[in-house]
Amino acid sequence: MTGFAALLAVAEEIEGGFAFDIAQDWLQGRTAYGGLTSALTLAAAQRVDPELPPLRSGQFAMIAPLAGRVEARARVVRKGRNATWVSAELSDGKGVGFTASFVFMRRIESAADIAGYPMPEGVVLPAEARPVPMEQAPAFLRENFDARFGLPKSASEKADLCWWVRLRQREGLDPALEAVLVGDALPTAVLPLVNFKVPISSMHWHVNMLEPAPTTEDGWWLLRSTSEFARGGGASEHILQWNASGAPVIAGMQSVAVFG
Numbered sequence: 001m002t003g004f005a006a007l008l009a010v011a012e013e014i015e016g017g018f019a020f021d022i023a024q025d026w027l028q029g030r031t032a033y034g035g036l037t038s039a040l041t042l043a044a045a046q047r048v049d050p051e052l053p054p055l056r057s058g059q060f061a062m063i064a065p066l067a068g069r070v071e072a073r074a075r076v077v078r079k080g081r082n083a084t085w086v087s088a089e090l091s092d093g094k095g096v097g098f099t100a101s102f103v104f105m106r107r108i109e110s111a112a113d114i115a116g117y118p119m120p121e122g123v124v125l126p127a128e129a130r131p132v133p134m135e136q137a138p139a140f141l142r143e144n145f146d147a148r149f150g151l152p153k154s155a156s157e158k159a160d161l162c163w164w165v166r167l168r169q170r171e172g173l174d175p176a177l178e179a180v181l182v183g184d185a186l187p188t189a190v191l192p193l194v195n196f197k198v199p200i201s202s203m204h205w206h207v208n209m210l211e212p213a214p215t216t217e218d219g220w221w222l223l224r225s226t227s228e229f230a231r232g233g234g235a236s237e238h239i240l241q242w243n244a245s246g247a248p249v250i251a252g253m254q255s256v257a258v259f260g
Contacts, residue, residue, distance in 0.1 A: 003169030004036070004142075004181055008043055015151055017044050017073035022066065025143035031065035031097075033140035033185035034202050041088035041100035044074040046174070052084055053106035054212030055176045060205040064097040070248050082106055107212060117210070117240055117248035119222065123150050126164045126220045126244065143169055145185055150222050157234070159189040159227035166219040175213040179249055182221050183197050183207060188256045189225040190235045197260040205239075207252040212249075216243035225254075232260055 007026075011018040020040070038060045046052060071195045074088035090098040096195040124130075129148035134141070141147065150162040165185045170178055188200050222244070229239040235258055241250035 002177065004039060004167075004177070005169065010108050011072075014071060014073075016075070017047075017071060019069065019071045021069055024139060025181075026140050027067060028138045028140050030067065031062075032067055032070075033138070033184070034060070034062055034205060035181045036099045036140065037062070037066060038100065038184060038207075039181040039204065040070075040072050041074070041090060041098065042073040042102065042177055042180055043153055043174075044088045045086040045102045046102075046177075048074050048076055048086055048255075049079070049084065052086075052104045053082075054104060055209050056083070056105040057206070057208045058103075058180070059101045060207075061099045062097075062202050062204070064094065064174070066092055066097040068167070077101075082108060089209040103215055103223065116172045117242075117251060118168070119242050119246040119248075120151060120224060122152065123162075123222065124148075124152070126166075126218070128177060129164055132163060141193045143183060145182075147185070150224070159193055159230065159237075161186050161189050161192070161226075162224040164220050166221070166225055170219055175215060176209065179209075179214045179221070179241065180207065183223065183239065183252065184248050186223045186225045186239070188235065188254070188258075189227040189237050190230045190256070190258060193230075194258070199260070201257045202254055205252060206254070207239075209249070210251060211247065211249045214243060216249075217245065220244045221249070230258060 011020040026036050086102045088096040088100045095213040132147035146166040148164040150164050222242040227235050227241045229236045235256040237254045
């Protein structure tokens with residue numbers, strides 16, 4: 001098993017970025033786990049400027065399967081007084097397979113103050129939560145994460161998944177990197193409605209960081225993915241993430257292709 005920090009530590013410096021090997025234990029089917037590729041582009045973006053403010057938002061496009069030898073590159077698109085825009089991409093021998101666009105922005109005073117995104121009612125705390133069976137789980141989840149059900153079993157007709165998820169090797173990780181690495185760990189919300197047998201692929205993932213340096217207790221994060229619309233081969237999903245104390249840390253949205 002190769003932890004994320006170890007993967008970065010052995011990465012080879014190349015012009016404009018770094019190169020690394022994605023091992024089998026980080027795969028989701030024939031491609032790398034989306035949270036891993038998202039975190040790798042974020043790591044590349046963080047290297048372009050040592051004075052970047054905190055991450056405010058990120059947009060990720062899963063273009064083609066990536067595994068084995070991969071290169072990460074990033075560049076500053078614009079640096080303003082308060083915010084910096086950075087683009088990043090991952091590529092292999094066949095070309096670009098993943099792109100990302102980030103906004104890093106310093107905290108500023110604002111009259112707007114809305115405390116939204118409360119934790120779902122009835123959440124079971126990690127210590128009492130049932131473990132998620134791992135026998136049929138993809139390699140990335142089985143080898144790198146612990147997962148427990150956050151809510152009692154929901155009705156089968158609902159596209160609603162809620163799990164506690166913890167990264168096993170998390171020491172030394174930047175807080176935003178850890179949150180993004182964990183944030184895509186849930187199966188897509190519509191998967192239970194198609195009996196887990198239909199091929200599904202994430203296409204776009206957008207995250208808004210609600211905390212500049214998110215932290216949690218004992219590594220546990222609560223993730224909830226819901227879908228209110230799925231038709232014609234596609235699904236639109238909302239993904240929310242809280243720390244163990246119930247503070248929201250990421251609000252996101254995902255576009256998913258449903259092949260069947």
